[in-house]
Amino acid sequence: MSEQDAAQEAAEWVGAFLTRRREQIAQRWADATLFRTVFTLSRDESVEACKTVIDALATVATSGRLDDITAPAFGTVRDQLGRMAASRAWTGSSSAQIADEVADLREPVTSVLREEVTDQSDAAAQDSLLALTVLMGTLRLVIMETTLMAGEELIERQRQQLMEVATPVISLWENIVAVPLIGTLDSARSQVVMESLLDAIVAQRARYAILDITGVPTVDSLVAQHLMKTVAAARLMGAECIVSGIRPAIAQTIVQLGIDLSSVITRATLADALAYALGQQGVEFSSGPATGAGTR
Template sequence: MAMTFDQNANDDVADFLLEHEERITEDWLRVGFFAQHGSQDVEQARADCRAVLAAIADAARSGRAHDPAAPGFLQVRALLGDLVAMRTRHGESPSQTALELSRLKQPVLDLWTRHRGNEANHVAHTVLLSTALDTLRLAVVETALSAGADIIAYQQQQLMELSTPVIKLWDNVLAVPLIGTLDSARSQVAMESLLQAIVDHQAAVAILDITGVPTIDTMVAQHLLKTAMAARLMGAECVISGIRPQIAQTMVQLGIELGEVNTRGTLADALAYALRRIGLSVNRAETA
């Protein structure tokens, strides 16, 4: 059953909220959500309270106190979105946010009972007010949840980029030190950033160092091979360094062959090879 209230009740509740805006704001600043303004100053919190009240009043007047998609509540989302996102970043869980918001309800209902408690349609109005405040809670928690999802996606992306740096070792020599467990997505990103770097730096040799990689499965090995082949197509040579003995053993047992891809034991060996490749040699400096 859809909740419907007659228009008089809607208007009554909306008028009540606007009329007692100041009182409710003061109550809200003492309890729950708005009391924890943190870095925000009190004036800003007060302004937020007033805007939220106006928005709830608007939703109530339009007969959509129960609808979190009502224009009023959309305003609330826009208004509190940043605040909620900030709290989520500081580690507040959506259920904490929900709890803080639930504390806003009691002062409003108390105020209503004190002023209008003896009216005939008291119960219907109380239900309407209660509904409006519950919807507020729902709308804000939804905002908190989507802020959380955004943060996770952002961090994943960041981790992905952070974990695959491309380092220029010398003119025309690049290295990608891979660290940690490689999954398909990460090796894909490593592959793409290495190949792009080959173009950007006109690299002749690119070193994929897997010293920091604990295990390698068939799929990741294939990605490494594909990277080497793609680099070759672009006119650069790919060297894989840092294959630890256990990994080499596992790879052989899995039937993975690196075929004719160039490999070197350590990054240092790979660098020495790369320098030779571009026609440089390293000599001990003459002491004077």
């Protein structure tokens, strides 16, 4: 028998073994950390989840694709164990810890195999043990891949939430809203700013929107382009946009870059922008001394 034929025969034997000893393996896996920490209320539910994974592994083994993480049957494994590993990651477990928990599944199934094989020195038995080891190693890779993808999705969601928190829309006066920008203004954040501002314009029926860039460290052509798009979008919603917080250094940079902001209303400070918007609405206010100051 050729090496390839022997490997295929061992893989098929492992598939039949997993199907045959499904119940025993599932009972042992249900006590493993990975399953026990997810299915905390029902052990029966944990056992059924184990059986689903074992059936998928048996299908992979029978197909002979022991080391192929793209094998169709691994889709079931990703759905079942992947969600479990992801839930462990969301509760604070590290990738290394999850990898160890998946690796711990190998010993129970190997023990069941050794109980069934009487002569472990037999070549066929050794081939079967090797096939099972390869299969469990591939299982670990599949789960790690799924866990990492879930981690990336979690990071992306957190990044989106942070951007939303970092770009609040403030109601300064009736019909006047403002967005104080702090930090670098990239494409992704600019999109969040635009969406948040437009939503606020609709919700508060704002006629004036102030974009305050006092906290933006630098303004280049890309940042200016983002600002112009936001101003244009606000105008389409019926609101006049005012850009405030343009410091002398930023003003010089804008001039040197040849950026044309002539169509945009600009003011040096947020207070100046608010004063302009109030004046446009006919609101009278005093810029004299603060209340309580002595007068003669």
